[in-house]
Amino acid sequence: MKKRTKTIIAVIAGAAILIGGIWMINESRYPNVPAFDDHFTREFLNKDKKVDDGFYEFKSKTGQYTMWFPEDFAIANDDGQGYSNNEQSYEDWRALSNKKERGENLIGQLNLKFFERSTKDEAVFVEATFKRRFHVNEPHIIETKNKKIYYDSAYTYFKGTEEKVIKNKSNYISNTYVGYVVDKHSNKTIETSYDFIGDKLSKSNGEKINEDFLKMLKSIRFAGNINYE
Amino acid sequence: MSKGPLLDENVRNKITQLEYKDLSGKEDKIRMIYKKETGKELPEFKIYSSKDMEIGKKSGFDGAAIHFYDKKNKINQIYYIFRGTEPAKDFGDVVYDALGIGAGKKNNQIQDAKEMYDRIEKKIEKSDLKVDRYGDGHSLGGNLIVTLGLITKNFKDIRGLNDAPVNVKQLMKIDAQFGKYVFAKSGGIKDIPPKDVVNLANVYYKKQKATISHTWVKGEPMHAQSFPNSWYAGNKVTMLGDLDTEEMINIGKYPFQKEAKWNPVYMIDQFRYNLGVKTILGGLGFANDHVKQETLLDLPNKSEQYLEHIKKYPFLHLGEIKAGVALGAAGGVNLLTSPGGFSQVYKGISQRDQAKLHGINYVVKYTEANAMKTYYQVFDSGSQEEILLDYEQMKKFVYYCANVIKDKEANLNALKQYLHSEINEVFEAKKKKLKMKISREEASPQSFMEKADKDGATLAWFGQKRVAEKVTFDKTFDPLDDSVFTPVEEIISSIQEEVTYYQKFLEAFFQNFEKMMEADESVASDIKSMKEVVGGI
Amino acid sequence: MFDLDFTHTGTTRGKYTFEFDGDDFKDEQAKRIKELIKKDQEVNEKLWHAKSYLENQTGEFADAVKSKLEVAERGYTLRAQQYDTGAFQHIMSFMHSVKDMHKREYEIRYKESMDESELT
Secondary structure, three states, X not given: OOHHHHHHHHHHHHHHHHHHHHHHHHHHHOOOOHHHHOOOHHHHEEEEEEEEOOEEEEEOOOOXXXXXXXXXXEEOOOOOOOEEEEOOOEEEEEEEXXXXXXXXXXXXXXXXXXXXXXXXXXXXXXXXHHHHHHOOOOOEEEEOOOEEEEEEEEEEEEEOOEEEEEOOOOOOOOOEEEEEXXXXXXXXXXXXXXXXXXXXXXXXXXXXXXXXXXXXXXXXXXXXXXXXX | OOOOOOOOHHHHHHHHHHHOOOOOOOHHHHHHHHHHHHOOOOOOEEEEEOOOOOOOOOOOOOEEEEEEEEOOOOEEEEEEEEOOOOOOOOHHHHHHHHOOOOHHHHHHHHHHHHHHHHHHHHHOOOOOOOOEEEXXXXXXXHHHHHHHHHXXXXXXXXXXXXXXXXXXXXXXXXXXXXXXXXXXXXXXXXXXXXXXXXXXHHHHOHHHHOOEEEEEEOOOOHHHOOXXXXXXXXXXXXXXXXXXXXXXXXXXXXXXXXXXXXXXXXXXXXHHHHHHHHHHOOXXXXXXXXXXXXXXXXXXXXOHHHHHHHHHOHHHHHHOOOHHHHHHHHHOOOOOOOHHHXXXXXXXXXXXXXHHHHXXXXXXXXXXXXXXXXXXXXXXXXXXXXXXXXXXXXXXHHHXXXXXXXXXXXXXXXXXXXXXXXXXXXXXXXXXXXXXXXXXXXXXXXXXXXXXXXXXXXXXXXXXXXXXXXEEEOOOOOOOOHHHHHHHXXXXXXXXXXXXXXXXXXXXXXXXXXXXXXOOHXXXXXXXXXXXXXXXO | OOOOOOEEEEEEEEEEEXXXXXXXXXXXXXXXXXXXXXXXXXXXXXHHHHHHHHOOOOOHHHHHHHHHHHHHHHHHHHHHHHHHHHHHHHHHHHHHHHHHHOEEEEEEEEEEEOOHHHOO
């Protein structure tokens, strides 16, 4: 081989190792959790802002809201179908998780829809949302200075194609959560659902899921809200 | 008992057409349309429009609802009418929006449609009379009304007019319950194959499908496009217009799929084509009057603007040969050397004018002229795909077959007749004739002897003469030999096998046919009565 | 002396073939049975023609239906030959049976005499 060629090969090889090395270092700077492993999801997250144990701050591409995003979840967008937005006025995404928690296989789905909607008929929309999922309109309400949170949960299962709902029975741990959050200062709205597959979640996992859901709902900050609470 | 729909398809089409000019304040026009069509007066109604309700400003959603309520005459009907994208808009945009390639925009519109629905439904809520809901939508509006029908699950019938298919993966996010259903059935896996989602949708929305129908003008671009995840929910398809018009090219589908199975040249071409399509998914359009020829022909000198336009609407340039190069630049597919790409471009040019068939006016025109044919969208278990079944033709086929099979049975009976009666009749007739001949001979023994026993008769020697006194014939007749009958028996048995084959064939046909059409109640019962008629033919 | 004048009776037996046009009979019967078989073939052709109603129908169901008819159509060639052969066998057998039927045994009783007057 000519000396020239040898040099060129050496340079290319060296560059490849260097680039590879940089890439690896780069990757290792990200937290070793599913949310950051997924290249699409990490675009929304701030790796330096771990807001709570198991959560990172999530910034919507619409610029209209932020929230706490669970690190075990990743938006399922490999086929381009897991996320969409319409500039600043609409955004939806679907995230999945699969982890072993306290000996149980927890498979979860987190769906979120952000949109703008007239505030006048808030009661109508809340009723439609909860009646559709749980057949009753009895959500819990948390009200803060900036927002109003409606949420409810139940144990659901499918009999054929019909979703059966069991609510408020102590021996049935909820596996379906629905939240409806409205901004008090604008017409920004978020509709979100949190579902888990599993015949029977353990009480402790059920409690954690409940806790996590409430954390996420409370963490929502709509753009323009100056006072945090 | 609730009445049937007040508005027939002609009226509904025309109101959908009118919706493009906004229905707000158009009560008189609507009354006129109805009167012209039926000669009658419309009962009292109220118009709701998205504009008046201040819905859709950001998303572009535009729809209306007409509510008829007459307690005395037991009328409580509401018609939701959604139009498509602004027709003055670039046709590329129209198709782009409608096909949901730009999912965000479309999903935003669905959210607004839901808002309109929830608010109106609350307003018209009455406990005394159940409301019947009907929906119509053109182009993107068709996609929206179908989606709304799937989510709410309480429409009596929904008509998509030159509508685009639903994207089942987007549907998972839009309809939370369906999303949960898929999530549960798929075990939470990340990349569910589109075919699986479509299959789940067909099961989950079985009831709703029976209320949804599509009306397409033959040759219009929308329904010919098949993109991954696309699904036409619904059981009935009505084709309008000139049925000999060729369907529009399917950009989503590589045209030489068969060849690509074994020919490496086509395989690579297909790969690049699909890759190009993916890249090009940002836009879809057909030769459009808005884009001037000059802009496209002067390729090398073109500005950023032009290249931006290509990137935004790459397929808009499909109708122009020169665009092959531009398209190549944008999508990595060199149409001038790609057989797949070139074939599409070439066809696209010859079909440019067909794009206009997408307009609502053509739906109105052909429905009025009754230039239509209805098909049923059914699941073909063999190919595992949805196909359009020409029900009328199927019926004709069945009756034709049944009648012919009956003819065959009649022929078989004629043969049996021949075997059991006719052969013997012929035989007896011959016997009878022979017996007569015998009698005649027996009556003239001398003449018989002279012809039968010439030598004997002249044997007389020494001048002896012989005279016959009597002649008797053996009059025992054996029956016909078996070998006469056996061949005919065998023919009959073979034909009987054929008859059985065809009868079984018809039975199997009905079984499969019934299964395919079970979702549509009226058709299912029609098939049942067909079975009875055929059984008795 | 010698009585050379005598009459005696006798019988003679034989077989007589009554007139029977075998070819004519054969042709007539052939016509009959071939007509019946032809009718069946025509009906079959009508049935296979049913395919045309499904000409424009896509999908494997329609394909399966059409192919069943095609299978029957293809299988008929062999059957048709068998029917031809069978018909031929039947006709020949029938003809021979009837022909044989026309061969009748007879017995003639006669009187023989030198003297005609003895014969009455």
